[in-house]
Amino acid sequence: MRVRLRNPDRTEQVPGPSTVAELLDHLDVVPHTVLVLHAGELVTADRHLPDDAEVEVRPVMSGGAGAAPRCVVCRAPAVIEEPRHRAAWCPSHFGDHVQAQVRKAIDHPPGGERTARMFSYADRLLVAVSGGKDSLALWDVLLDLGYRVDGLYVGLGIGGYSSRSQAICERFAEARGARLHVVDLASTYGYTTPSGATATGRSTCGVCGLSKRYVFNQVAVAHGYDVMVTGHNLDDEAATLLGNVVRWQDDFLARQQPVLPATGGNQVRKVKPLYRLSEREMAAYCVVRGIDYVVEECPLVDGNTGQELKAALDLLEAGAPGTKAQFLFGFLDRHAAWFAADEGHAAAAVDLRACARCGMPTTTEVCAFCRQRERIAAVLPIVEVSA
Ligand code: SF4
Ligand SMILES: [Zn+2]
Ligand SMILES: [Zn+2]
Numbered sequence: 001m002r003v004r005l006r007n008p009d010r011t012e013q014v015p016g017p018s019t020v021a022e023l024l025d026h027l028d029v030v031p032h033t034v035l036v037l038h039a040g041e042l043v044t045a046d047r048h049l050p051d052d053a054e055v056e057v058r059p060v061m062s063g064g065a066g067a068a069p070r071c072v073v074c075r076a077p078a079v080i081e082e083p084r085h086r087a088a089w090c091p092s093h094f095g096d097h098v099q100a101q102v103r104k105a106i107d108h109p110p111g112g113e114r115t116a117r118m119f120s121y122a123d124r125l126l127v128a129v130s131g132g133k134d135s136l137a138l139w140d141v142l143l144d145l146g147y148r149v150d151g152l153y154v155g156l157g158i159g160g161y162s163s164r165s166q167a168i169c170e171r172f173a174e175a176r177g178a179r180l181h182v183v184d185l186a187s188t189y190g191y192t193t194p195s196g197a198t199a200t201g202r203s204t205c206g207v208c209g210l211s212k213r214y215v216f217n218q219v220a221v222a223h224g225y226d227v228m229v230t231g232h233n234l235d236d237e238a239a240t241l242l243g244n245v246v247r248w249q250d251d252f253l254a255r256q257q258p259v260l261p262a263t264g265g266n267q268v269r270k271v272k273p274l275y276r277l278s279e280r281e282m283a284a285y286c287v288v289r290g291i292d293y294v295v296e297e298c299p300l301v302d303g304n305t306g307q308e309l310k311a312a313l314d315l316l317e318a319g320a321p322g323t324k325a326q327f328l329f330g331f332l333d334r335h336a337a338w339f340a341a342d343e344g345h346a347a348a349a350v351d352l353r354a355c356a357r358c359g360m361p362t363t364t365e366v367c368a369f370c371r372q373r374e375r376i377a378a379v380l381p382i383v384e385v386s387a
Contacts, residue, residue, distance in 0.1 A: 131165030134231035157192025
């Protein structure tokens with residue numbers, strides 16, 4: 001279907017056929033803020049639209065230009081507007097909006113059967129928390145929705161930034177009576193992110209990312225969790241997608257999904273329930289919910305190439321709100337058709353064996369984490385550690 005949206009004027013291609021209600025849901029448009037026209041005539045929510053429909057979604061927010069925005073639900077003064085949703089909310093209904101987006105991601109992730117959820121209330125979840133807005137907001141939402149979810153903080157040894165982040169995670173967990181696992185890289189594995197980068201000559205973000213991915217899976221397996229949950233948001237995922245497309249990393253594109261099933265032993269399912277929500281929405285959620293989070297950036301973030309990709313997407317988003325979501329969701333809509341039948345990618349995904357050193361899944365004799373650790377140990381002073 002060809003859908004024309006207004007303020008700003010733009011056109012989107014949306015897979016059809018669908019009802020008007022399904023179309024608005026797909027576009028993340030709050031139904032009572034718009035009129036929908038098909039072939040020049042008004043249509044209601046239950047109307048079926050054919051695959052070749054030409055549709056216009058016209059905003060009807062009252063109040064006039066320049067008027068203070070009001071909540072789309074209760075008409076109280078709004079505290080946040082989201083041009084992408086063409087909507088504004090009061091604090092309480094903004095919290096509901098964020099929770100509804102997480103609920104939608106959990107219950108209807110892209111690519112799966114309509115009934116295949118990210119996880120159920122029977123699953124034990126482990127959420128990776130950094131002390132930043134996304135992961136703490138996610139933990140808050142999941143606890144509020146009633147899931148069985150514990151936290152995991154990985155101490156990266158990045159000076160005061162790490163100690164402040166850990167303290168914030170500990171306070172969050174304590175205030176909610178939730179369980180927080182803490183794994184300190186230095187005391188457990190004998191290196192910090194900066195010292196590991198110096199020892200190996202790799203980027204700090206490279207050492208950091210590999211270490212975190214390993215520890216997340218290792219702790220989830222060791223403690224019998226069913227699902228590993230991370231706070232990657234819409235901006236993170238759109239930037240990753242742009243990087244994967246720019247460099248044409250087919251294997252990464254094949255694996256870029258909000259749900260990655262476990263494909264062998266010593267692995268858990270990995271999910272990203274915030275993929276529908278922007279950085280800005282997550283920061284605003286923390287403010288309206290009174291969640292204390294580390295506002296400062298990691299001091300090593302300059303080495304992170306994701307920042308440049310985010311800046312490029314921000315430019316596009318400023319010109320046409322909704323571009324990031326259109327880019328990411330459009331890719332996820334097409335993902336199954338592009339990759340599901342690709343046996344090469346499917347085979348690569350399951351060709352795993354146990355690491356000869358640690359037993360964790362790997363495609364090589366010794367996993368990348370153990371190889372990194374050996375390279376670091378060859379340079380750094382020997383530290384007594386327990387693996
Ligand atoms: S910016 Fe780099 S070093 Fe800092 S936490 Fe992120 S990945 Fe780790
Ligand atoms: Zn409201
Ligand atoms: Zn290993």
